[in-house]
Amino acid sequence: MRRAALLAVASILFIGFAVDPAMAQDTSLASSLEGSLTSRSIQIFLLLTVLSLAPGIAIMVTCFPFLITVLSILRQGLGLQASPPNMLLVSLAMFLTFFVMEPVFTAAWTEGVTPMLEEQITAEQAFERTVGPFRIFMSERMDPDTYLALAALRPDAAATLPGPDAPLSVLVPSFMLSEMARAFQIGFLIFLPFLIIDLVVAAVLMSMGMMMVPPAIVSLPFKLSFFVLADGWSLIASALVRSYF
Structure with a gap:
């Protein structure tokens, strides 16, 4: 009896769906809406993830690591522990980075972001076009030996050559290591005059018998005066910027 009732209910439902195609259409529409909402949620989640990683990405693929490393070594050479403060050094490095990277940012925005906002290309194409100018910038500053050393650690990248078409997973760390090595080389040249002072x-203090006087305290005014008279900040900033052009 119960089985007969279930069969009757199933028959009625089947007939209802067959007779009323609008109901079936509403069901398929609801399923499509649910799928679009799910894909949109995934896109929003990915967008928030990219935005949270944006500061780290900006540090990795620009000249910021090179500039902040050189400026930190300069402060250490002057013998100043907290002056200029970290916020000032980071701000100076950021604006110098914007000055150097502005053509790259403009090219990435024009070639990748603008066409995507105008719905002329897909998100995948926009990503490739946006990364293209950064690939060229990193490949021009990258040390080929550093790239080959890292590529040899991966069997699938061992046959690749250093250039704009190299895999990002090898290109970005090679660029960062090359920038850090170059920053330490320039930092040595900056540190040398202060070391001589x-x-x-x-x-002089040893010859005068003033062995209890810390040399760093006495040499600090001489280093500051030497740096100010030479217009050190302008010279170093201009030299760092010219190294990218």
Whole structure:
């Protein structure tokens, strides 16, 4: 009896769907809407993830690591621990980065972001076009030996050559390591004059028998005056910027 009732209900439902195609259409429409909402949620989640990683990405693929490393070594060479403060050094490095990278940002926006906003290309094509100018910038500053050393660690990338078409997973760390190595080379040249002043002041204090006086305290005014008279900030900033052009 119960089985007969279930069969009757199933028959009525089947007849109702067959007779009323609008109901079936509403069901398929609801399913499509649910699928579109799910895909839109995934897109929003991915967008928020990219935005949260944007500061790290900006540091990895621009000249910011090189600039902030050189400026930090300069402050250490002057013998100043907290002046200029970290916020000032980071701000200066950020604006110098914007000055150097503005053509790259403009090209990436024009070639990738603008066509995507105008719905002329897909998101995948926009990503490739946006990354293209950064690939060219990184490949021009990258040390080929560093790239080959990292590529040899991966069997699938060992046959690739350093260039704009290299895999990002190898290109980005090669670029960062090359920038850090170059920053330490320039930092050594910047640190050397201040080291000579420290050695001269230490030798003078030793000859005068003032062994209890810290040489760093006495040499600090001489280093500051030497740096200010040479217009050090302008010279270093202009030299760092010219190294990218």
